[in-house]
Amino acid sequence: MPRRPRTRRTNQDTFTRPSPAAVTYDLSERRHATIRVPPGSAWTSGPHWHVAHTEFLQVLSGTALVTLAGLDLRVEPGDDVVMVPRGVVHEWRRADVDPWRLKDSEELVVREWTEPSDGAKEVFFRNLNGLILDEAASNRSEGGSSWSGALLELELWNLFWRADNYPVVLGLGGGWIGAAATRVLMGAAVALGWVLGRPGVYDEYCAR
Incomplete structure (x- = not known):
């Protein structure tokens, strides 16, 4: 795409x-x-x-x-x-x-x-909102698709990794099983993001 x-x-x-x-x-x-x-x-x-x-x-x-x-x-x-x-x-x-x-x-x-x-919070919020707002604007003008939604999720997981934000997945909480599940999903997303050139952090969103 x-x-x-x-x-x-x-x-x-x-x-x-x-x-x-x-x-x-x-x-x-x-x-x-x-x-x-x-x-x-x-x-x-x-x-x-x-x-x-x-x-x-x-x-x-x-x-x-x-x-x-x-x-x-x-x-x-x-x-x-x-x-x-x-x-x-x-x-x-x-x-x-x-x-x-x-x-x-x-x-x-x-x-x-x-x-x-150290500025990580600002980087996180600027890219989080930039990604979500641009995706919403694109959906209004072109119509949404599951593919674009999946790409947004991929971008967000790459952003989470870069900005020290680890989401709980599968309702597993913060124990070692939950932490392991998050890290496995995050590692896969980061690898795929690298292949597709979707790092989750962009100069267009970051403050000068």
């Missing part, structure tokens, strides 16, 4: 994706990302872990449901910053909406950063 041109986003700092998993990433501050999840959005970070980075989450508005090593935490503004140690499976999203609590209808705003602060 011929490669479609990628949208140059080197000067873009805000990325918005539509419903049902509506989300906005603000990358204007290089040290951290600010992620906004509107009411009704099904967006989730997905369960994953990091090998080389400790992650921090600070809720600025709304209520987040943070799952950390299988434990669910409701986190609100004023609560302690959530620290996610290396190797610990975690996921975050909007907390369940309670129609009797007005604050649950607020936009969820979370500040996210990592240590070391």
